[in-house]
Amino acid sequence: MKMASINSYQLKSGETRYMFKLDHGINPSTGKSIKTIRRSFKTKKEAELAYLSLKLEAQNRTFQNKLVLVPEKRNKNNQDNYYTREQLLEFLSCCKKENNKMYYAFYRLLGFSGVRTNEAYALTWEDIDFENNTILINKSFSYGGKHANNLRAENWRIILIDSKTIDVLKEWREEQQQFLQISDFKAIQSKQIVFNNQKNGYLNVRHGQVWLDKILEKYDLKHITTHGYRVSHAQVLTEAGACSTGIQQRLGRSIHGVTTAKNIQSTEKIQMDTLQKLIEYMLHNKTISPDVRG
CATH class of the missing domain: 1.10.443.10 (Intergrase catalytic core)
Structure with a gap:
């Protein structure tokens, strides 16, 4: 499964940690990109699962908003x-x-x-x-x-x-x-x-x-x-x-x-x-x- 880019970095102690960035698209009010950054994961797998969870949560919020805000359309022809x-x-x-x-x-x-x-x-x-x-x-x-x-x-x-x-x-x-x-x-x-x-x-x-x-x-x-x-x-x-x-x-x-x-x-x-x-x-x-x- 294709994941976001998971990056590793080093702590001062020499330990390795992992992080990712999730792009949510463009804010229509500001025209700026909306990103979420998560870090401090001890394993790459842990970072991947967190990314997937965050992505699905964001998609679910979109679905629910659409259910409330978008009126159902019909093809008149x-x-x-x-x-x-x-x-x-x-x-x-x-x-x-x-x-x-x-x-x-x-x-x-x-x-x-x-x-x-x-x-x-x-x-x-x-x-x-x-x-x-x-x-x-x-x-x-x-x-x-x-x-x-x-x-x-x-x-x-x-x-x-x-x-x-x-x-x-x-x-x-x-x-x-x-x-x-x-x-x-x-x-x-x-x-x-x-x-x-x-x-x-x-x-x-x-x-x-x-x-x-x-x-x-x-x-x-x-x-x-x-x-x-x-x-x-x-x-x-x-x-x-x-x-x-x-x-x-x-x-x-x-x-x-x-x-x-x-x-x-x-x-x-x-x-x-x-x-x-x-x-x-x-x-x-x-x-x-x-x-x-x-």
Whole structure:
């Protein structure tokens, strides 16, 4: 995991200590850089953990302020409430610049899987199969709820995920584990919520839109809703030439009139074909950073 520059220095006694500087950005009132300096750490590891804790605390304050101060926006033109391939990749490129692994993992997952935001909120690490690159969707989180609700068995689905998205999730899991360690949370790893709040509980259901608005405003991108972001996945799959059955399987929509024995037997092949078309189509744009394309 990339850390801030941890520097060592010597005390008069000859002992080694460690320090770091955390840049919080520019104060809009003064135009000056805001920095926090911490020193006197006996080990480099201790300094790294302190840096991570301070960084996450600052990010959490930003999230909470946004939840209170930013009014929810809506795309008035519902017909245009989605991103094209180029717009989706540009958004993810901007999101990556925020240097927030949970931000990026959340939107990378939504953009490349088509899961609903309330399904993403409910995910635990045991739902993600890192060996087979799949995600099990079997629960969701509703507005005002405190616990995830299990979906009916017939609404469960398994989504194949590209290897780059899996890598992004692994990076976030590594940082999350360090946060849990320094925060002294006694979480069971397999049951751990993937996208957790500062108290290691479920996120507020408005977080998805708040995060989205923050990035769209900062980088002057086209405004869409979180639902429109999900529609974007269906849009790029359609543009990529994926079949309707494959798209419906990923999005979790019912397939009226086409659920035959032949279709059930070919489900795995359809899933593989759909994912392959998605990967090839998203990789076709050579103007976007390879780190985002995968």
